[in-house]
Amino acid sequence: MKAYKDMTREELQAEKKALDAQFEEVKAKKLKLDMSRGKPSIQQLELSNEMMDVLNSDSYFLDETGTDCRNYGILAGIPEAKRLMGAMSEVDPDNMIIYGTSSLNIMFDTVARCYTHGVCGSTPWGKLDKVKFLCPVPGYDRHFRVTEFFGIEMINIPMTPEGPDMDLVEKYVNNDAAVKGIWCVPKYSNPQGYSYSDETVRRFANLKPAAEDFRIFWDNAYSIHHLYDEDNQDVILELLSECEKAGNPDLVYKFISTSKVTFPGSGLAALAASKRNLEDILKYMTAQTIGHDKLNQLRHVRFFGNFANMQEHMKKHAEILRPKFEAVLETLERELGGLEIAEWTKPRGGYFISFDSLEGCAKAIVAKCDEAGVKMTPAGATYPYGKDPQDSNIRIAPSYPTLAELKKAAEVFVLSVKLVSVEKYLAG
Amino acid sequence: MKAYKDMTREELQAEKKALDAQFEEVKAKKLKLDMSRGKPSIQQLELSNEMMDVLNSDSYFLDETGTDCRNYGILAGIPEAKRLMGAMSEVDPDNMIIYGTSSLNIMFDTVARCYTHGVCGSTPWGKLDKVKFLCPVPGYDRHFRVTEFFGIEMINIPMTPEGPDMDLVEKYVNNDAAVKGIWCVPKYSNPQGYSYSDETVRRFANLKPAAEDFRIFWDNAYSIHHLYDEDNQDVILELLSECEKAGNPDLVYKFISTSKVTFPGSGLAALAASKRNLEDILKYMTAQTIGHDKLNQLRHVRFFGNFANMQEHMKKHAEILRPKFEAVLETLERELGGLEIAEWTKPRGGYFISFDSLEGCAKAIVAKCDEAGVKMTPAGATYPYGKDPQDSNIRIAPSYPTLAELKKAAEVFVLSVKLVSVEKYLAG
Numbered sequence: 102m103k104a105y106k107d108m109t110r111e112e113l114q115a116e117k118k119a120l121d122a123q124f125e126e127v128k129a130k131k132l133k134l135d136m137s138r139g140k141p142s143i144q145q146l147e148l149s150n151e152m153m154d155v156l157n158s159d160s161y162f163l164d165e166t167g168t169d170c171r172n173y174g175i176l177a178g179i180p181e182a183k184r185l186m187g188a189m190s191e192v193d194p195d196n197m198i199i200y201g202t203s204s205l206n207i208m209f210d211t212v213a214r215c216y217t218h219g220v221c222g223s224t225p226w227g228k229l230d231k232v233k234f235l236c237p238v239p240g241y242d243r244h245f246r247v248t249e250f251f252g253i254e255m256i257n258i259p260m261t262p263e264g265p266d267m268d269l270v271e272k273y274v275n276n277d278a279a280v281k282g283i284w285c286v287p288k289y290s291n292p293q294g295y296s297y298s299d300e301t302v303r304r305f306a307n308l309k310p311a312a313e314d315f316r317i318f319w320d321n322a323y324s325i326h327h328l329y330d331e332d333n334q335d336v337i338l339e340l341l342s343e344c345e346k347a348g349n350p351d352l353v354y355k356f357i358s359t360s361k362v363t364f365p366g367s368g369l370a371a372l373a374a375s376k377r378n379l380e381d382i383l384k385y386m387t388a389q390t391i392g393h394d395k396l397n398q399l400r401h402v403r404f405f406g407n408f409a410n411m412q413e414h415m416k417k418h419a420e421i422l423r424p425k426f427e428a429v430l431e432t433l434e435r436e437l438g439g440l441e442i443a444e445w446t447k448p449r450g451g452y453f454i455s456f457d458s459l460e461g462c463a464k465a466i467v468a469k470c471d472e473a474g475v476k477m478t479p480a481g482a483t484y485p486y487g488k489d490p491q492d493s494n495i496r497i498a499p500s501y502p503t504l505a506e507l508k509k510a511a512e513v514f515v516l517s518v519k520l521v522s523v524e525k526y527l528a529g
Numbered sequence: 530m531k532a533y534k535d536m537t538r539e540e541l542q543a544e545k546k547a548l549d550a551q552f553e554e555v556k557a558k559k560l561k562l563d564m565s566r567g568k569p570s571i572q573q574l575e576l577s578n579e580m581m582d583v584l585n586s587d588s589y590f591l592d593e594t595g596t597d598c599r600n601y602g603i604l605a606g607i608p609e610a611k612r613l614m615g616a617m618s619e620v621d622p623d624n625m626i627i628y629g630t631s632s633l634n635i636m637f638d639t640v641a642r643c644y645t646h647g648v649c650g651s652t653p654w655g656k657l658d659k660v661k662f663l664c665p666v667p668g669y670d671r672h673f674r675v676t677e678f679f680g681i682e683m684i685n686i687p688m689t690p691e692g693p694d695m696d697l698v699e700k701y702v703n704n705d706a707a708v709k710g711i712w713c714v715p716k717y718s719n720p721q722g723y724s725y726s727d728e729t730v731r732r733f734a735n736l737k738p739a740a741e742d743f744r745i746f747w748d749n750a751y752s753i754h755h756l757y758d759e760d761n762q763d764v765i766l767e768l769l770s771e772c773e774k775a776g777n778p779d780l781v782y783k784f785i786s787t788s789k790v791t792f793p794g795s796g797l798a799a800l801a802a803s804k805r806n807l808e809d810i811l812k813y814m815t816a817q818t819i820g821h822d823k824l825n826q827l828r829h830v831r832f833f834g835n836f837a838n839m840q841e842h843m844k845k846h847a848e849i850l851r852p853k854f855e856a857v858l859e860t861l862e863r864e865l866g867g868l869e870i871a872e873w874t875k876p877r878g879g880y881f882i883s884f885d886s887l888e889g890c891a892k893a894i895v896a897k898c899d900e901a902g903v904k905m906t907p908a909g910a911t912y913p914y915g916k917d918p919q920d921s922n923i924r925i926a927p928s929y930p931t932l933a934e935l936k937k938a939a940e941v942f943v944l945s946v947k948l949v950s951v952e953k954y955l956a957g
Binding site: 138140141143146149150151153154156157158159160162169170171172173174201202203205206209213216217218225227243246247249250251360364365366367385387388389390391392393394395396397 | 566568569571574577578579581582584585586587588590597598599600601602629630631633634637641644645646653655656671674675678679788792793794795813815816817818819820821822823824825
């Protein structure tokens with residue numbers, strides 16, 4: 102294919118005519134497809150259906166220490182759930198707190214706690230004139246929503262395939278005491294699918310924050326969400342132990358959940374941190390609740406038995422997800438390769454592909470898709486305040502549609518990209 | 530029995546000698562009993578065991594609108610859960626939000642939201658110099674803990690068998706704009722088991738708060754938790770509709786849960802309020818979470834089918850609880866009747882009996898019980914800041930021990946009351 106930038110006006114006009122005709126055909130099909138959110142498909146949900154059989158009326162409802170999981174009590178989670186989620190989080194069970202069903206909710210709660218009660222005795226963030234967070238971009242819209250909601254100023258930090266630009270991170274964190282946090286998805290990042298390099302993780306562990314109440318918000322959402330077998334999986338260093346080694350044990354809050362392992366909304370969510378951080382958090386939790394759902398903890402623990410089985414379970418997810426990612430990537434390569442109008446990532450795990458169009462085209466592409474019945478994540482959503490300065494990033498979520506639907510949706514997407522791009526060249 | 534106050538010094542000394550001997554005997558038994566918390570007994574938990582059979586791997590997991598309860602989504606709860614909890618809360622399903630598993634957590638969350646984001650656009654409470662809450666006393670320790678945790682000043686309001694002293698409530702609420710809330714357990718109150726009279730509820734609905742962001746925190750924790758049949762149940766007016774009638778629709782947040790209907794920690798918790806309040810809350814929730822556990826909602830809805838069945842289910846709880854309450858009351862009457870050293874309530878529902886000793890004796894009685902192996906709620910816990918100005922109130926929780934254990938515990942309790950009282954008279 103000839104790159105659009107090298108086409109003559111006549112060639113561009115011919116291309117546009119052909120694309121317009123194709124687009125009208127597609128529109129006539131009145132499709133209703135969705136590549137907007139990182140939702141597991143029905144086929145994936147069914148992998149965990151048997152978790153619903155684990156507890157029944159004849160079950161033994163006590164945890165391993167004899168606590169009745171049907172009754173009040175146990176603020177931080179039953180020991181066997183701490184072990185399971187600790188293994189998933191690669192930390193000691195004593196560094197875990199098991200919450201309810203949503204890690205996003207733990208992150209919100211963590212920001213809210215810092216806002217009202219500070220961090221290990223520091224001034225509550227809500228009492229300060231200015232609080233700032235660093236936001237690697239593109240990133241996860243719901244992270245940005247939380248910090249925006251608490252009036253926290255967000256600073257864009259460019260992402261690279263190795264992780265956030267660490268020169269910039271160090272410059273801000275080590276010099277500006279108003280910088281209190283950074284949002285990170287360190288493995289198979291949302292939306293790129295990048296995994297932080299060892300050097301990046303070590304530089305995080307060795308930060309020398311100007312603010313004593315600075316914390317790294319480490320959302321390890323896709324820690325075991327590989328698409329390929331062991332030889333082709335990303336591995337990252339474990340940050341809590343790196344922080345300990347660096348003499349900074351309190352620097353990080355780690356978040357994790359089984360939302361995309363068992364059932365979104367009905368999984369287990371957990372936090373990992375240093376003992377000092379956990380004590381600080383437990384003081385808050387003592388006023389906040391009597392305890393989280395221990396029956397759901399028991400259900401998860403008994404369904405998996407151990408972490409090795411959870412990893413085996415993830416292979417079944419991979420078998421469903423891998424062909425979907427590959428179908429989208431194949432379509433992108435086949436239809437857009439050589440046109441020089443876009444770039445995209447090729448993740449080995451996680452839930453997304455990050456797509457960059459020509460500058461100023463993302464909103465128009467998403468609108469075009471919508472016109473043809475394909476719903477995409479709103480352009481801009483991957484940036485704080487919904488503002489992508491280049492208007493070029495689009496997050497593609499291949500998980501939810503069936504493979505057949507996804508192939509159709511991907512065709513609509515590339516067609517929209519080509520149309521908007523050719524129009525840009527014709528207009529410019 | 531002769532009242533202690535009418536005894537001569539010699540009679541008191543003889544009584545003390547006899548009681549001391551009894552106490553030594555009891556201590557020798559090395560009992561380990563607990564009347565401290567309102568926990569359902571194992572027998573009660575087993576009433577809901579079959580709820581664990583409701584969902585299994587072959588279940589139909591869609592709610593009535595076709596939403597897959599295994600996946601993300603539905604912020605405010607599935608429609609059938611809103612209907613069930615709406616019936617329990619005596620309001621329209623459209624006035625409901627279903628949360629996670631703990632109503633205490635909703636109350637904490639509500640205070641936290643008012644603190645960080647205000648009420649329907651008002652100044653966040655955290656930005657104000659002074660925020661006050663009214664606290665009917667004796668009351669629920671965990672309510673007081675929440676407001677204390679947010680630095681809210683708590684003002685004691687005496688309880689009567691008709692509800693809080695409404696003259697005082699009106700005086701504070703209608704004149705002091707720093708008064709932002711009041712904690713209420715309107716039915717079978719914690720710890721007295723009192724139910725608010727119709728006049729009390731109407732006076733609440735007709736408050737004219739000085740503060741536009743004043744709200745009534747209406748914790749209807751024991752709405753269907755009767756001990757007796759229909760002829761001997763308490764009924765209270767429904768506050769949300771009374772507020773509407775009074776032209777004050779936004780005055781109340783109602784809280785409810787099935788913690789003591791199904792499983793504490795794994796039940797459903799919900800909030801009821803006006804549409805305007807719900808919209809305000811939903812804005813917050815949109816940043817806070819993607820949605821709560823819909824499988825647990827489905828499990829509850831399918832287990833009960835409808836509210837009438839939930840009420841039937843409560844009769845089974847009553848059959849277990851009633852003999853326990855009656856055993857404690859019988860012991861109190863038999864051993865303390867006529868001594869004029871104590872008063873106590875005789876509830877027709879709820880989870881507690883409120884006991885008042887002679888002034889200055891409560892802490893000593895609880896300590897005596899502890900010495901003999903019977904754990905009681907700490908004296909003072911029923912007051913803000915843990916400070917009972919009379920040091921006389923003790924909350925008795927008869928639910929958790931078996932009937933046989935409870936009878937033993939009640940004997941230890943009355944013995945401790947007598948001993949401490951006789952010592953008071955001898956010292957005075």
